[in-house]
Amino acid sequence: MPTPEDVEKVRAAIQLKDESDRAKEKRWMTEQGRTHRTIVEIGSEWGDSTRAIATENSGIVYAVDLWADDMSWDNTGRYSRGGMVIGHRLEQFKNYVQGCNIEPMQMTSLEAAAIFAAKGVKFDMVFIDASHDYASVKEDILAWRPLLVEGGLLSGHDYTSWAGVKKAVDELVPEFTLPAASIWATTV
Numbered sequence: 001m002p003t004p005e006d007v008e009k010v011r012a013a014i015q016l017k018d019e020s021d022r023a024k025e026k027r028w029m030t031e032q033g034r035t036h037r038t039i040v041e042i043g044s045e046w047g048d049s050t051r052a053i054a055t056e057n058s059g060i061v062y063a064v065d066l067w068a069d070d071m072s073w074d075n076t077g078r079y080s081r082g083g084m085v086i087g088h089r090l091e092q093f094k095n096y097v098q099g100c101n102i103e104p105m106q107m108t109s110l111e112a113a114a115i116f117a118a119k120g121v122k123f124d125m126v127f128i129d130a131s132h133d134y135a136s137v138k139e140d141i142l143a144w145r146p147l148l149v150e151g152g153l154l155s156g157h158d159y160t161s162w163a164g165v166k167k168a169v170d171e172l173v174p175e176f177t178l179p180a181a182s183i184w185a186t187t188v
């Protein structure tokens with residue numbers, strides 16, 4: 001006769017198998033948000049991942065993004081100004097994450113990293129999901145990895161979908177794992 005714990009385990013396994021990749025990623029984000037306190041996300045857009053990370057977080061999640069109204073990405077994954085104007089991005093973000101303890105920082109990834117470095121702030125978790133071209137992901141990893149506490153979680157999105165992300169992560173974080181769909185992660 002299976003115990004209630006056995007039944008629960010089977011149910012959880014079935015749920016995981018049936019979930020979409022995005023649902024798996026968001027479950028992982030929420031779990032990491034719950035188990036890490038001081039977190040920074042680089043590239044938040046309208047807040048889908050930010051909210052998943054922050055929803056059970058008991059500390060603070062800093063969200064870094066330009067939220068520029070005319071931002072778009074090219075076919076390498078690099079974001080730049082001068083694309084189609086999609087207005088009110090920061091307002092959309094703020095509305096979507098209402099109720100969570102999130103501090104938006106409207107600036108570039110490297111500007112934000114320099115501010116935290118100057119203040120001596122350290123993070124329990126970094127999640128990188130800004131520009132996806134090789135040079136940008138490399139810059140982001142190099143800028144943010146030193147801002148993690150020992151044992152902190154370095155992670156990011158789109159390893160399996162963007163060549164630039166894969167190349168930078170393979171080169172700079174060779175010990176990474178893929179804990180959920182397209183998310184790469186390692187403990188430093």
Ligand SMILES: C[S@@+](CC[C@H](N)C(=O)[O-])C[C@H]1O[C@@H](n2cnc3c(N)ncnc32)[C@H](O)[C@@H]1O
Pocket residue numbers: 042043044045046047048049050064065066067068071079107108109110129130131157
């Ligand atoms: C792929 S989207 C983020 C998606 C979001 N993490 C999610 O999963 O819901 C990338 C975002 O990164 C921002 N971004 C790109 N390059 C950036 C940079 N150098 N500094 C700050 N933000 C940047 C863009 O404005 C865009 O909103």
